[in-house]
Amino acid sequence: MSDTAPAENNPSSKEAPKYRHEWYQTASDVCVNVMTKGLKKEQVQVEFTERTLRVAIELVRESPYALDLHLAHSIDCGKCSFKVLSTKVEIKLRKVKFQQWCSLEETDATTKTKMIPSMPSKYPTSSHHSRDWGKLVAEVEKEEKEDEIKKAEMAESTTPNTASSPQVMEEDGLTDTERV
Template sequence: MATNLAEKAKTAFLDDDFEGAVEFLSQAIYSNSENADLYADRAQAHIKLGSFTEAVSDANKAIELDPTMVKAYLRKGSACMKLEEYHTAKAALEKGASLSEDDSRFAKLIEECKKHLAEDITDQKAHDGAPPSSETALPSEQIAEADEEIQEEHGTVQQTNAVEPVKPKFRHEFYQKPEEVVVTIFAKGVAPEDAHVEFGEQILSVKINVPSEDAYYFQPRLFQKVVPEKCRYQILSTKIEIRLAKAEAIQWKSLEYSKEATVPQKVIVPSGRCLS
């Protein structure tokens, strides 16, 4: 059944019906959730739809199932670049390049990451001592041609590692201080080895393995950028507490990014809890 659905997804992809491709691949994943190719292909369809956070999630899942899958690293790197997650993108692309030394696309995208990272450093130096910018970063438009290259061997649909939607198992809330956002996931009795937390410049990725059930995933694109190396988390008996170091001391209107969100204000209000 999964094979038949994958073929339908391939046809939909070739017809530029990317929503249809995502639907067919999601059904195929439901039938065969351990197939890394299906996740990698869905990631590619998500990229075409501009759903870059979902594409990163799928690519991560594909890499988890098959750490040697070159196209999964390419998908992750490309999607992270669109999200301006250049550190994360560069790491993924360098890993993919090490697995496929003859693939010139990796070198090209890595150089693009380096250029953006250098620009970020220059901009930071130029703005030292100046008021923090209130503008929300927009996805880069300078790697459009990479989208076309990503189709590479397409004849066949590339799998994405997007996580299959599941009902939330745990409740989360957040509150903020001038310098950080504190996210609490209420998960009782989680063993340290069953919780995995990763920080990107504007992505938080949480996975909790649950015995005899599907894993719990929480992978929001954050309202504003954070400083990954300053972020940290702690696993307690009743919860996981995650502290996100803000890149700018501005008030977040919500935890997750939204195109409809208003421009954040400079004034920090007293800490208050927000439930979701």
């Protein structure tokens, strides 16, 4: 049997912890979350440059953690921020160009970007299809106009035609044909 225990069971070995990080994006920001627990703001340092992100976490009983990313696109360092929360470090990176990033880090695919069209925001929904409310309003207005036209036509057809129907005189209640 060996006298040396594996590094994962040996508390004296100072191996850098491996924290998971994930990212998502909006039209104007890229958000990077480093999943940690119980850190204080004093333990976390975040540095931004135009194309890099560096996160350093000082730990008491472990080696420091560092995340160094060479970003796929440029960011506006003056509008970037971070928060240390109970379960993660949340980092917001403001995009210089409001375009869809295909990846967080620079790769060969970073030249393939998609421009985000300037369209009104859609609210989240559980529906699998979307509705064009402007089109729906136009259809309702069209139906209302058609109903008004039908009602007007119905009203015209129920009013007596003066040329073909006998007229009643108000004085004696007799029609023209009865007078003769």
